[in-house]
Amino acid sequence: MPTYEYMCLGCGKKFRVRMTITEHDGHKAKCPKCGRRKLQQRVEGFFAITAKKS
Ligand SMILES: [Zn+2]
Structure with missing residues (x-):
């Protein structure tokens, strides 16, 4: 089961969920704190941003 941030x-x-x-x-x-669903998903670690050194 994946973890979402x-x-x-x-x-x-x-x-994290x-x-x-x-x-x-x-x-x-x-x-979990205020119960709102107005969330921004954090993509780090999930969609790895590949910084290619050229
Ligand atoms: Zn909140």
């Missing part, structure tokens, strides 16, 4: 746009809390891709696609994640 989010930052809450309501209170600024950063947190383990959930299935189906749950993720259904936008089931919400902030």
